[in-house]
Amino acid sequence: RSLDLRIHLEQEGNKTFRYFPSLVNPLGHLPSQYPQSYFAKMVQISNRNAEILVIGVMPFLYGAATRLPFIYFVIHLVGHFKLDMLTVGFCVAFYQGSRVVTSTLAIPMPRFSHFIGTLIGLAGYTTVYVSDNDLVFPFVAGTAVVGFSETMSSMQKYAKEMYAMEPDRVKASLQFKYQYASVMIGVVFAFSIGGVVYQYYSINGVALFGAIVQSLSLIACILFLSLSPKKQTAKLPVSDECSDSEESSENPAEGVPNARVGGISCLTRLIGDCTEEFSTDATLSSTWINWIMCLSFGIEALTIGYNLSIGPIFMLDEFNKGTGFIGIMFAVGAAFGTVAAIGVTCTPIGRKALKKIAASPFDICFAMAGIGTGVLVAAVPSFPAHVLGLTLLMCFNDLGATLMTELQASITTTSNYSLIGPLGQVVRRTLNVITALTGPVLFGVFPRLPYFVAGGVTLVWTVGL
DSSP states (O other): OHHHHHHHHHHTTOOHHHHOGGGSOTTOOOOTTSOHHHHHHHHHHHHHHHHHIIIIIHHHHHHHHHHTHHHHHHHHHHHTTOOOHHHHHHHHHHHHHHHHHHHHHTTTOHHHHHHHHHHHHHHHHHHHHHSOTTOHHHHHHHHHHHGGGOOHHHHHHHHHHHTTTOSOHHHHHHHHHHHHHHHHHHHHHHHHHHHHHHHHHHHHHHHHHHHHHHHHHHHHHHHHHHHSOSOOOOOOOOOOOOOOOHHHHTOOGGGOOHHHHHHHHHHHHHHHHHHHHHHHOTTOOOOHHHHHHHHHHHHHHHHHHHHHHHHHHHHHHHHOOOHHHHHHHHHHHHHHHHHHHHHHHSSHHHHHHHHHHOOTTHHHHHHHHHHHHHHHHHTSSSHHHHHHHHHHHHHHHHHHHHHHHHHHHHTSOHHHHHHHHHHHHHHHHHHHHHHHHHHHHHHHHOTTHHHHHHHHHHHHHHHHO
């Protein structure tokens, strides 16, 4: 009965002994002090809670907390403190640099990076809220350290570990799409509310809003760390023998010979072992595609980085729009991107349509071309054209990021992903530092110049791909 229960739990995707190795004795049997039905129910509830946190709750809160500063930071530095564009660029670069630090720390210590980054981010929002609104240093310092909330690398590693032993690879692949979709929904939430809050309640209102979101993020982080052990690599003990079982010999259905039943069972087990071993085989090295994807994350971040760093001030100066309207426009663009990415990558109709346009991995080239085109359209000196370009940019950006995240996770073993996954985010955030430094400067030279640079570089990289 113990063996039957373990096999049943594995087939249902409940990685019992990977999540709770302390509950297994050296012989691999369930503890006798727990009734089996109770144990199975406990495992299902605990695993489901961890999955909800990693795929849904934490990415949503992360997306909201890290995108909120883009609504108010540059506008407040220019409008309230009257800083020049070069100084603004350095201030935004400090924020983006904090995101690089946390992403880099996630390579060796994902859980520590997640916890300490979230805690520092909460301290940053709190500093902005309690400090004197007329002092520039606490405002810049508090907002800059909010960047330490960049915990996506840790959450991607959690997901990779959780589904490394998942026999259904399609399901495992979809989880990374769902995880990024949760981030995008959080971005929509932050943009839609943050701009309105800043317009009517100024910096204290938006800082309080950020502190609430970050507090919830810290609670979710603590809950997950309490549910998950440090290591999640133990495997269910399965016999290597491919012999006929008593159950197969007792099955009279369809007159299938015992040898054939045993052969099918053996073949099924071998196929499952091959699929499983790919993700856990530490001898497999990274390929050139992994490194190309890391660089592609950086190019993708170039366009969205320029848009986020100078987009709000561009709409304010060029089209005389208020922060509430700007936040709603960014939220609408992000919402279109979320719907497009989910509809195309997470539904059978969408996946079939995309495959007709460009099969993987050329679908990434298609998305990158859309990003480059969208950012160039956004540079047209017309508000309707700018809105159209902004929408195209966000749609293709979210689609491209989703496709690259899925491809990177699918072709990378768990051991390699512990480096490759966070490294992609490090490259991405490093390019964001460059856009933060150069975006305001280019904007000061010519307001549309950042869009021309981002669009040109993206299209050149797409042709190279």
